[in-house]
Amino acid sequence: MQLPQPNLGVRTNALIDTPFLLKTAETIRLGTGIPQIFNDEVVVPAFLNRGVSLEDARDYAVVGCVELSIPGRTYGLHDIAMFNLLKVMEISLYENEGNDTLTYEALLAHIRAKISHYITLMVEGSNICDIGHRDWAPVPLLSSFISDCLEKGRDITDGG
Structure with a gap:
């Protein structure tokens, strides 16, 4: 259907298999801007640098388009x-x-x-x-x- 909503994101890291990443790239190539890609190897250390525990940092979620949050722990007017x-x-x-x-x-x-x-x-x-x-x-x-x-x-x- 190639709809721009709802927002859908893909979290990636070194353990994600190549076929999944290729399918993600094929989907992005459709031009809808979805899915967005979030790299755990960048996001998790960024949360750790802000004092967030490793457990919470690994549990991050995306709010809206690209705003990052810790479910049940943070409140942001993103x-x-x-x-x-x-x-x-x-x-x-x-x-x-x-x-x-x-x-x-x-x-x-x-x-x-x-x-x-x-x-x-x-x-x-x-x-x-x-x-x-x-x-x-x-x-x-x-x-x-x-x-x-x-x-x-x-x-x-x-x-x-």
Whole structure:
């Protein structure tokens, strides 16, 4: 049927057999963008680097299109912010237009400072949304499925 929904992902690692990967590639070649491919050998270490236990990291799942989550352990507003790196680079180039003494290193430093600035704004905005969800839109049903929320007596939006 070649429908773009529902989203379907394939988790891969060194143990996946070649015929399965070839069938996955044939399916992708149809042009629907499905399935997405997620490499356990990249994703699991990334979770470990963020302090997630090996057991939980191996249990990761995909939320929506490509957002990664630990079922029953995490709550994320996965699409709360988008970061347009090319726009930041464009702003940096525009702000340095006509600067004949600009070096590559100085431009790179300017871009990095802009990235830091806009990420700070993005985090502040995300935190405001988190407070809003906590204060005005708790999710008790979801919280009942997240480990420790019932024991703590707190909604997931309030640190449960």
